[in-house]
Amino acid sequence: MAESVQTIDEGTESLLDLNEFFFTPTEDIVMIEGSGIYLKDNNGKEYIDCASATFNLSLGYSHPDVINAVKEQADKLIHVTSSYMTNPVGNLVKKLIEVSPEGLSKVHLKISGGSTANEGAIKMAQHYNGKTDVISLFRSHVGQTIFTMNASGNSFRREPFHLGQPGIVHVPPAYCYRCFYNQKPETCGMLCVERINDFIDYASSGQVSSMIVEPILGNGDNITPPAAYFPALRKLCDERNITLIFDEIQTGIGRTGHMFAAQYYGVTPDIITTAKGLGGTGFQVAAIITKPEYAAMEGHHHSFTYGSNLLSAAAAVKTLEIVWEKSFLQNVADVGKYIMKRLWKLQEIYSVIGDVRGVGLMIGIEIVDDENNPDVNLTGYIKKKAFEYGLIMRTSRYGYGNVLKIRPPLTITMEQADELCNRLESCFNQIFRKQ
Ligand SMILES: Cc1ncc(COP(=O)(O)O)c(C=O)c1O
Structure with missing residues (x-):
């Protein structure tokens, strides 16, 4: 059995075949490298990681x-x-x-x-x-x-x-x-x-x-x-x-x-x-x-x-x-406030956004149905669509919840925050058909 296992030297596509040996298979994608808030897959597509990996990359990917x-x-x-x-x-x-x-x-x-x-x-x-x-x-x-x-x-x-x-x-x-x-x-x-x-x-x-x-x-x-x-x-x-x-x-x-x-x-x-x-x-x-x-x-x-x-x-x-640098923490507070403002604007357009809440760069978007009940399925769908727009997002309670989480690396700049919000806005526009 062991001889049939391919190693990473044999190319990135074949890596996914290794999933048959995994206790919990990975998602159907191979990530190659990362820098700051960005992560790149083996097709060269770049993503903004809104989840800082598992909310642990405070300084983003590969901080020098x-x-x-x-x-x-x-x-x-x-x-x-x-x-x-x-x-x-x-x-x-x-x-x-x-x-x-x-x-x-x-x-x-x-x-x-x-x-x-x-x-x-x-x-x-x-x-x-x-x-x-x-x-x-x-x-x-x-x-x-x-x-x-x-x-x-x-x-x-x-x-x-x-x-x-x-x-x-x-x-x-x-x-x-x-x-x-x-x-x-x-x-x-x-x-x-x-x-x-x-x-x-x-x-x-x-x-x-x-x-x-x-x-x-x-x-x-x-x-x-x-x-x-x-x-x-x-x-x-x-x-x-x-x-x-x-x-x-x-x-x-x-x-x-x-x-x-x-x-x-x-x-x-x-x-x-x-x-x-x-x-x-x-x-x-x-x-x-x-x-x-x-x-x-x-x-x-x-x-x-x-x-x-x-x-x-x-x-x-x-x-x-x-x-611990004052300017670093100030940037977290400022960029966080900016993202929240953009999300509140989006909330005015899309009633599926029931609530936007958070502090600093720990932000949640609560997705609701017509009766304001938690809409877990729609939340999962938005997360999936956001991926197509180059946004890695996570949802609350390991996919059992109805909150999209925005917690990018704390090194994110105002320009990058704009890019993140623009992508999310385009994603919502596409899903809910507003241009
Ligand atoms: C708030 C909180 N506490 C504890 C843990 C457990 O940490 P670890 O996965 O490093 O054991 C996590 C991990 O997601 C967490 O988010």
Whole structure:
């Protein structure tokens, strides 16, 4: 069997034949190279990647400064046990503390990605307060390990596995466009936070340790809570002695025009987890950043071989240096606002756009039918058509949702944003036959 497998040396077309050996086949296309916001396939067609790969290429494809930093480190030392101090890891810890909200002053790097960062944060809270349960949000994506999958707020992920959910309580998020409690944001008094008390009192084991929230729900429909939400949540967690964890795997590293969404919302959680964008141009790295009291958990309670990886740490240090520049974050905020304005204009023309929401370059377009119900099929169709127009888009909830996501690399310029919006507009015009 192995002899019949073709290798990449035999040409790019034949690569797709390899799909028969894949656990999950790829899409029917071969990508060759990328630069900045652009990705090129083997026919020479260029795409704007509105999803920054898997929302992780904060600096886009092949960022030269990050690549150079990694090359330099590779020439010196690629791997050493994380028990020893090294230059890139030491610098990364220092830099992460510098850019994090004040009060978060301990960093754990011995993790392999977002899921293990979140699981580590939950364990740190359990270790700290001696309680067990985790509260998380409907529609959230906490990760793909058995525990983080359970903690995630989507039953379709759990369905094939027949797992119980001990110690996890799911609660509705601040999804104002479709409020679970049928309220209006101007008058609701943050009922969705207030009601969490009921879940704690009636649906938990009575031992709620932590609440983990994505400041903007990334996989789950780009839900962007109003300003009053996080102060109310912080208050509730303080009153109920619950550790507040911000899962900033998607929102962190400049995505909102601030290093962390915590800084945008002006609320300091007890723990922040970050991954994805931290690797800049695609290096695998993650971090848990905590208040000092959470650092009592021993390393051996949560350590992975390729955590604290030296090449990734070098990439992350360079990424943080670039993103931390004021003008860089300002560009994210400005370009994000511009894209939102263009989308609101499109919304005036096309009633299928029910809502446009977001912060910085984390933008969602909610697609609806004539009765304002979520139109998942149409969302998938627009995504497919957009690809023909050279736009790589993703939809929410792994295709189960009705939100198109616009989260390009943060290096996008105003001109490139124009190009992105023009292509999307042409796509809508073609689908809905307006010229
Ligand atoms: C908000 C959020 N948390 C956690 C994760 C899990 O991260 P990873 O895939 O690196 O394990 C993801 C990944 O999509 C995510 O978007």
